[in-house]
Amino acid sequence: MVVGTDQRWESVLDGVVVYAQGALCTRLARGVVPSDGRVRVTGLPRTADAGSLRARVLGASDVRVTEARIETEAEPVGDGDRDALLREVERLRDACATARGRRQRQRALIDEVAALRPVPPQRRRDDPPHRTTPVEAWLELADFVDERLTGLHARLAELDEALRDVEHELSVAEDRFARASTAGTSAHVATTVCAVVTLDGVPAGGGAGDDVVELELEYGVPGAVWVPAYRLSCRQEDGDGRLLLRASVAQRTGEDWTGVRVALATADLRRRTDLPRLGSLRIGRSQPAPAPAGWREPPAGLADLFTAYDARSRQPSRPRAAGGAAAAAGPLPDGT
Template identity: 35%
Template sequence: MPNITQLASKIDKVKVYAAGATVSRIADLHLENGETPEQIEISGLPLALDDSSVRVQVEGNANPVIPTDIRISLAVSSSQEPPNFPAEEQLHQAKAEVRRIQETIALIDNEISVLKQLHVPNQPEAEPGKAPPPSPLAARLAIANFQDEQIRSRIQERREIQNSLQEANTHLDELLHKQKLASTAQQVKPHELRKTVIISLSYPAEVTVSQQRLIVEYFVPGARWTPTYLCRLESSTNTAAIAVRAFLCQRTGEDWSGVRLELSTANPMTWCELPELPSLRLGRTQPVPRKSGWRLPPVGAT
């Protein structure tokens, strides 16, 4: 049974084409005296990668290890580490808090509208031929003071709750932003398959303690980029500046956060014929031999 050692890898560089991308993963291979694994396994690779595009290279200072064979297989992914972004429960609570504050503000606005519709009765009119009745001035002033006081208190309360709503919206936006930027990797379910690369290694005659780096490169679809152009005109100097930008999208199921990106306009899967190079002779110039005009007579010409 061969000695298979699993190595943890991370994406170091991605080269994006008009359709698809080439991903380079790196893994640290630490060799010690007496510990020489025969095979190395890199797991957790996307299921859609092109098997024929897998390339392996080992970089080391002295006596580098030589990969001799590559085998692609399927395996059930192990449990992943918990993602480093807010849980759904936190987002649900933040959204519920925003809705609660918005409903409270709507209720206060409704109360202010009802208080503004509160009508203070006018002074009673006198009947013809009779003295005017006494005016309930105290009651009218009490109603007007009550209306004004309640409206002012509602406006003050609404102002304070509006500040709370702003803080709740800011907290919700921060959670959403953290969730968006934390990871673009697709969380693998326990029953889902992923591809794994098993690499056979050949060691030099003398293996010393060394730290070498294993590079695995493969092509995966599900990514693309498109250019866009931006032109800025300066009327004061009659000049124009043109900038080129790129829009990039990917659904490979891997996390590309913090990796080096390269853009290419080439087609990575196009077949190219190698050119035939003419031979060159080095030395003294030789005369071109003349072709003889004599030919053998045809058979049966006697």
């Protein structure tokens, strides 16, 4: 069953960049953006890598791509002809049973004719001890049996050939019915790959009018490789030569590259390449190292140094004695 009812755009393969392993394909599609901004771009191969899909809008357009993903649509092959195939199988089964019945009756008739033998009459009392044998009758019976068996065997050969033809047609019809059945394997299901693209910037009142938007899709495919071949042509009396470079491209991506721009790259498409991190480089005279600061980090356990003092200060104070108060009010040791 086909999934999705979005607007479909046909795509054309525009260019291919073949790497050491794999290729990067570019497709172009054009159309009017619908009001919901969702379109399906058809024509992608089954080998397209879903993680490598990239989409962008060409030209100075206000429409931009917000989402792009690859979807696979499946549809059973010949699902509408299953009833006709079933009727054909049933008809051929009946024809095969009829042919087998005719062949069986013909074999029974052959056995019956082959069993014909001359039987002499029973001997009577008044018959002489030695009777003459009618040789002519025996020969006529033998000729009749041979002629009859020749015709019956010829008819049997025709019935055998007809039975083989009907059995072959029945096997072909049963195979077609098994392929068209929904209970068959997935190899008998027609699959198509498309890219679902969501576009933003469409006017709220409807579609994009008569403005046609051109969309570019880029995706990677495996199964492509190219091999270089070098040819150097030079003469002994000449001081220069001619170096010719040729490339042999082989691909099994499921796409037709006839008439498509092809470029070659020596890099590996599947190898991740990131920008290197460059270290800082200072140019100029060397500067003296800055003087160390006087501030230092406090030592570990500094907060626990005053724990006993804080606990002592939180205890309640005791009342002083009278003598102690008088002594406190007396003169100081220096006489003041």
